[in-house]
Amino acid sequence: MAGSSETDWVSRFADEVIAEAERRAPGKVIVCASGLSPSGPIHLGNLREVMTPHLVADEIRRRGYECVHIISWDDYDRFRKVPAGIDPAWAEHIGKPLTSVPAPHGSLYANWAEHFKAPMIAALADMGVEFHGISQTEQYTSGVYREQILFAMRERERIDAILDKYRTKDKGASQAPKQAPVDEAEAAAAEGSGAASEDDGTAAAGYFPYKPYCSACERDLTTVTSYDDATTELAYTCVCGFSEVVRLSEHDRGKLVWKVDWPMRWKYEGVVFEPSGVDHSSPGSSFVVGGQIVRDVFGGEQPIGPMYAFVGISGMAKMSSSKGGVPTPADALEIMEAPLLRWLYARRKPNQSFKIAFDQEIQRLYDEWDALERKVADGTALPADVAAHARATGTATGPLAATPRPVPYRTLASVVDVSAGDGEQTLRILRDLDPADPIASLDEVRPRLDRAAHWINTQVPADQRTRVRDEPDTELLESLGDAERESLRLLLDGLDEHWSLDLLTTLVYSVPKIQAGLAADAKPTPELKAAQRAFFALLYRLLVGRDTGPRLPTLLLAVGADRVRKLLGA
Ligand SMILES: [Zn+2]
Numbered sequence: 001m002a003g004s005s006e007t008d009w010v011s012r013f014a015d016e017v018i019a020e021a022e023r024r025a026p027g028k029v030i031v032c033a034s035g036l037s038p039s040g041p042i043h044l045g046n047l048r049e050v051m052t053p054h055l056v057a058d059e060i061r062r063r064g065y066e067c068v069h070i071i072s073w074d075d076y077d078r079f080r081k082v083p084a085g086i087d088p089a090w091a092e093h094i095g096k097p098l099t100s101v102p103a104p105h106g107s108l109y110a111n112w113a114e115h116f117k118a119p120m121i122a123a124l125a126d127m128g129v130e131f132h133g134i135s136q137t138e139q140y141t142s143g144v145y146r147e148q149i150l151f152a153m154r155e156r157e158r159i160d161a162i163l164d165k166y167r168t169k170d171k172g173a174s175q176a177p178k179q180a181p182v183d184e185a186e187a188a189a190a191e192g193s194g195a196a197s198e199d200d201g202t203a204a205a206g207y208f209p210y211k212p213y214c215s216a217c218e219r220d221l222t223t224v225t226s227y228d229d230a231t232t233e234l235a236y237t238c239v240c241g242f243s244e245v246v247r248l249s250e251h252d253r254g255k256l257v258w259k260v261d262w263p264m265r266w267k268y269e270g271v272v273f274e275p276s277g278v279d280h281s282s283p284g285s286s287f288v289v290g291g292q293i294v295r296d297v298f299g300g301e302q303p304i305g306p307m308y309a310f311v312g313i314s315g316m317a318k319m320s321s322s323k324g325g326v327p328t329p330a331d332a333l334e335i336m337e338a339p340l341l342r343w344l345y346a347r348r349k350p351n352q353s354f355k356i357a358f359d360q361e362i363q364r365l366y367d368e369w370d371a372l373e374r375k376v377a378d379g380t381a382l383p384a385d386v387a388a389h390a391r392a393t394g395t396a397t398g399p400l401a402a403t404p405r406p407v408p409y410r411t412l413a414s415v416v417d418v419s420a421g422d423g424e425q426t427l428r429i430l431r432d433l434d435p436a437d438p439i440a441s442l443d444e445v446r447p448r449l450d451r452a453a454h455w456i457n458t459q460v461p462a463d464q465r466t467r468v469r470d471e472p473d474t475e476l477l478e479s480l481g482d483a484e485r486e487s488l489r490l491l492l493d494g495l496d497e498h499w500s501l502d503l504l505t506t507l508v509y510s511v512p513k514i515q516a517g518l519a520a521d522a523k524p525t526p527e528l529k530a531a532q533r534a535f536f537a538l539l540y541r542l543l544v545g546r547d548t549g550p551r552l553p554t555l556l557l558a559v560g561a562d563r564v565r566k567l568l569g570a
Pocket of ligand 1: 217218219239242
């Protein structure tokens with residue numbers, strides 16, 4: 001087995017988890033876990049719940065150990081509220097298990113939970129996340145947890161006593177300042193993991209850690225009125241008027257309350273690593289309380305559970321927020337390649353928050369990524385950066401799909417912007433980028449091209465899109481002074497012999513130098529920079545009718561030499 005390289009946070013957690021697993025259950029498959037609630041669209045912010053254990057599990061597998069990453073689908077949780085954009089009639093299902101709620105209108109899926117799980121499962125497959133999904137509905141309704149439920153009911157007084165300590169602590173702790181979610185996206189993410197505020201099983205007739213779903217109305221608006229340990233007979237009433245007595249030794253329509261359910265499953269599944277969001281890690285939270293319950297009641301151990309910080313979103317355009325205003329991992333994968341999204345999680349420690357860019361920032365992010373790829377290729381990257389790059393581009397199973405020719409994202413975005421998505425024109429422009437080694441087919445720049453196209457079409461507002469002029473701006477051309485006319489002539493004269501991305505870059509910067517009587521390699525002075533800015537602004541006005549636009553060399557290639565001549569008044 002390969003040892004630790006101790007290069008990054010993932011490596012350090014893998015060391016810790018392997019050592020802990022050896023101590024707890026030597027030779028057994030190592031278990032890392034995540035929990036997701038399919039109560040609505042699974043928010044991009046919740047992806048950290050999966051990516052943190054995924055990266056650690058993947059590192060453990062890379063070292064040759066057997067490791068399983070469980071994703072618990074909390075699909076037996078109650079339907080708590082009707083999300084925005086859904087028929088308000090769904091309110092009648094509040095209190096039912098998520099798997100008993102009908103899917104939204106027009107869905108292909110059998111129920112609410114399946115409808116919202118499906119896109120997440122697809123996104124995780126795209127990202128190379130290997131996991132073992134466990135439906136809590138299947139577990140509970142097939143009686144898998146029968147012994148654990150009966151045990152928890154027998155031990156209810158001890159559980160109640162533990163919870164009670166934290167109930168008191170909670171009141172004190174609630175005075176402490178809480179880390180408030182800073183935007184709508186974070187609020188949605190926090191809510192997604194929100195079983196924390198669920199009722200903990202306290203009832204007038206005593207404390208019961210088990211809550212039945214009503215046999216008549218399927219909702220959990222039930223109250224346990226008595227329980228007999230010897231016969232396991234449990235009596236409950238429901239707000240719908242129904243009441244019955246069931247035998248818990250054969251009843252499979254109910255679940256343990258969250259604060260007992262979670263530690264029960266740590267023990268049942270032998271979880272060694274399971275991170276949790278900040279809302280689960282405060283004093284009196286379910287992670288802290290669960291730690292004591294798993295030790296003192298179930299005789300198990302709490303997983304190694306780092307707290308992870310919120311992941312925010314910057315600049316998700318309103319126009320694409322059709323699913324209740326929150327982006328999902330699938331939305332992110334439409335504008336960026338899987339390795340880039342993986343990299344965002346791999347390079348930041350779980351306790352560092354960051355934002356996923358849907359705005360212009362994505363172009364800078366891609367530049368940073370391409371620079372890292374070059375450094376990794378030539379051996380100048382730092383060890384931690386090399387590790388993050390390796391985790392982003394592949395898993396223990398193998399490399400993820402990559403774009404064969406990674407043309408800069410900002411260039412592709414500009415090309416798509418200017419060519420308005422016309423495939424033939426796009427290919428012509430891309431071929432001209434580097435005439436020495438021309439791009440022969442759009443497949444060479446896919447899937448990155450498709451992601452950049454989707455970004456331009458869904459996230460860039462209309463007033464920031466580029467529209468190349470159809471006709472020359474004759475009024476502006478006629479108003480130009482001699483120096484400006486001269487600058488255009490210098491550019492047009494050099495156009496044909498500079499028709500590539502690199503040479504056009506040289507050309508546009510050299511025109512103001514020539515006019516100032518400077519050598520081609522002259523160092524920029526404030527005067528020269530001002531002259532270059534003025535020249536570029538003139539070109540933008542003449543080509544696209546604005547003061548700015550995509551980088552000029554890309555824009556010139558995109559517009560095409562003939563049209564450039566026409567628009568610049570040649
Ligand atoms: Zn009922």
